[in-house]
Amino acid sequence: MRHSTSGRRLGWATADAVVIVAALLPVAWILSLSVKTEAALKQNTLWPSEVTLDNYRGIFQTSLFTRALVNSIGIAVLSTLVSVVLASMAAYAIARLDFPGTRLLVGASLTIAIFPQISLISPIFNIWRAVHLYDTWPGLILPYLTFSLPLAIYTLSAFFREIPWELEQAAQMDGATPFQAFRKVMAPLAAPGVFTTAILVFIFAWNDFLFAISLTSTDSARTVPAALAFFSGASEFQQPTGSIAAAAMVVTVPIIIMVLTFQRRIVAGLTAGAVKG
Amino acid sequence: MPRRQELTGRARAERRLALILCAPAVLVMAAVTAYPIVYALWLSLQRYDLRFPNRSAFVGLENYLTVVASSRWWQAVANTVIITVVSVTIELVLGMLVALVMHRTIFGRGAVRTNVLVPYGIITVVAAFSWRFAWTPVTGYLVRWLHLSTDPLTSHGTSLAIIILAEVWKTTPFMSLLLLAGLALVPEELMEAARVDGASAWQRFVRITLPLMKPAILVAVLFRVMDAFRVFDDIFVLTGGANQTQSVSILGYDQLFVGLNLGIGSAVSVLIFLIVALIGLVFIRGFGAAAPGAGTRR
Numbered sequence: 001m002r003h004s005t006s007g008r009r010l011g012w013a014t015a016d017a018v019v020i021v022a023a024l025l026p027v028a029w030i031l032s033l034s035v036k037t038e039a040a041l042k043q044n045t046l047w048p049s050e051v052t053l054d055n056y057r058g059i060f061q062t063s064l065f066t067r068a069l070v071n072s073i074g075i076a077v078l079s080t081l082v083s084v085v086l087a088s089m090a091a092y093a094i095a096r097l098d099f100p101g102t103r104l105l106v107g108a109s110l111t112i113a114i115f116p117q118i119s120l121i122s123p124i125f126n127i128w129r130a131v132h133l134y135d136t137w138p139g140l141i142l143p144y145l146t147f148s149l150p151l152a153i154y155t156l157s158a159f160f161r162e163i164p165w166e167l168e169q170a171a172q173m174d175g176a177t178p179f180q181a182f183r184k185v186m187a188p189l190a191a192p193g194v195f196t197t198a199i200l201v202f203i204f205a206w207n208d209f210l211f212a213i214s215l216t217s218t219d220s221a222r223t224v225p226a227a228l229a230f231f232s233g234a235s236e237f238q239q240p241t242g243s244i245a246a247a248a249m250v251v252t253v254p255i256i257i258m259v260l261t262f263q264r265r266i267v268a269g270l271t272a273g274a275v276k277g
Numbered sequence: 278m279p280r281r282q283e284l285t286g287r288a289r290a291e292r293r294l295a296l297i298l299c300a301p302a303v304l305v306m307a308a309v310t311a312y313p314i315v316y317a318l319w320l321s322l323q324r325y326d327l328r329f330p331n332r333s334a335f336v337g338l339e340n341y342l343t344v345v346a347s348s349r350w351w352q353a354v355a356n357t358v359i360i361t362v363v364s365v366t367i368e369l370v371l372g373m374l375v376a377l378v379m380h381r382t383i384f385g386r387g388a389v390r391t392n393v394l395v396p397y398g399i400i401t402v403v404a405a406f407s408w409r410f411a412w413t414p415v416t417g418y419l420v421r422w423l424h425l426s427t428d429p430l431t432s433h434g435t436s437l438a439i440i441i442l443a444e445v446w447k448t449t450p451f452m453s454l455l456l457l458a459g460l461a462l463v464p465e466e467l468m469e470a471a472r473v474d475g476a477s478a479w480q481r482f483v484r485i486t487l488p489l490m491k492p493a494i495l496v497a498v499l500f501r502v503m504d505a506f507r508v509f510d511d512i513f514v515l516t517g518g519a520n521q522t523q524s525v526s527i528l529g530y531d532q533l534f535v536g537l538n539l540g541i542g543s544a545v546s547v548l549i550f551l552i553v554a555l556i557g558l559v560f561i562r563g564f565g566a567a568a569p570g571a572g573t574r575r
Contacts, residue, residue, distance in 0.1 A: 046418040
């Protein structure tokens with residue numbers, strides 16, 4: 001009996017280890033490339049024999065990367081803010097108010113969220129050139145709303161449905177003003193859902209590549225994923241591998257920290273709409 | 278309902294508030310998606326080459342005929358279908374295994390859940406670069422480990438396999454988390470009862486777990502199929518669409534930004550949109566996947 005438990009335990013531990021290694025290997029590899037010396041990049045070993053920060057110094061000296069980093073942060077933050085504010089209003093109505101069109105709205109959001117983005121590229125490209133939004137921040141923020149807003153509405157309405165709204169009336173009966181009831185009772189209840197949604201939306205915007213390469217042409221709005229595709233080495237004969245790896249780490253580490261810190265919420269957010277329906 | 282009139286008044290006020298609250302989101306969504314789609318339809322009926330803008334004219338369905346008659350389009354459709362079917366199938370199996378590991382394992386459960394989120398959080402382009410460098414001779418450790426003598430990213434079959442690998446690595450976590458949430462809905466007592474009745478682990482999985490998880494599985498597969506069908510980032514970074522590895526999204530992008538042909542590019546866009554809409558319909562009608570979220574049903 002004891003034997004079979006420890007054997008089983010070993011089996012699960014092996015399964016755990018396999019999953020963890022598989023999940024981390026490509027990230028470890030990028031990290032390794034980012035600290036390899038120019039010569040070591042040509043030795044196809046998984047780990048570097050010596051560690052250098054030259055690649056990191058290199059990318060922070062080019063405006064190509066620093067501008068892209070600023071663009072990525074600014075554009076992702078603004079699209080997150082806009083979509084979360086607009087989606088909170090709509091999700092409140094969907095979760096709490098009785099009106100015809102609830103289903104239609106959620107259905108439409110979902111349809112738009114899984115929409116093939118390439119279908120929007122040609123018309124938006126043409127419209128943006130005409131209205132001078134091509135290669136600008138709003139020129140990316142607006143198309144990002146096509147996926148961030150539906151995603152936010154969908155996730156938030158799933159969260160808001162779980163909130164015990166009766167507490168608002170209870171607080172008012174206990175003598176709280178409507179504003180106090182909102183600030184002290186309802187806002188704290190809604191905050192976790194709003195926060196989780198903001199993280200998910202931010203990750204989506206941060207990840208976008210297709211809109212970013214299609215609707216920008218200079219470093220005035222080009223984000224990091226798009227800039228990575230335009231990286232070149234210090235000289236014509238140098239491969240940009242080290243620079244790409246370093247830049248990749250810079251944009252990956254903060255997201256990984258954020259994802260790991262808020263992992264419970266993110267899992268709840270990802271599965272909220274899909275399973276509870 | 279004794280005081281019907283009062284209720285109607287209240288209901289009316291509620292509707293008005295709902296309208297006001299939803300209006301901004303609805304207007305924005307219409308402006309950024311509905312309008313461009315209609316405009317794409319219009320563009321797809323024009324001869325519109327950015328190099329010769331003054332030769333633009335209404336040509337009806339000519340662009341569609343050109344696209345449908347080209348072998349590149351069908352190659353791209355075939356690639357996209359292969360990538361979608363193979364990667365979603367692998368993801369479903371792997372995702373189920375990972376979900377079972379997370380569900381059943383007692384120690385190390387937290388570590389697995391934490392690490393599984395890493396691929397989810399990473400930018401697709403970054404992960405794609407990681408795979409590209411790993412498979413590039415001279416630089417890549419995988420080339421050395423597997424003793425490859427040629428560059429796997431220069432031939433059709435191996436390129437597609439690596440694209441699928443990149444897709445699977447990136448999106449299996451999402452699949453496994455959705456499936457894990459589904460697993461949590463399977464009542465423990467039922468499994469226990471089956472165990473007492475002498476059902477093997479495999480029988481319990483096939484007869485109890487799978488049927489109860491059907492809705493979760495269908496939703497996860499639907500999400501992933503729609504997502505996989507628009508595969509772009511991985512291919513762009515790994516092969517750039519070389520050695521006949523274009524997906525429909527890569528083809529549409531090339532028509533616009535390499536071919537500078539807005540008319541043809543828009544026709545491709547509309548065709549992709551129609552295919553994706555069709556897949557969604559088939560899933561919801563055919564397989565009875567509850568339109569996710571279409572519900573006050575709880």
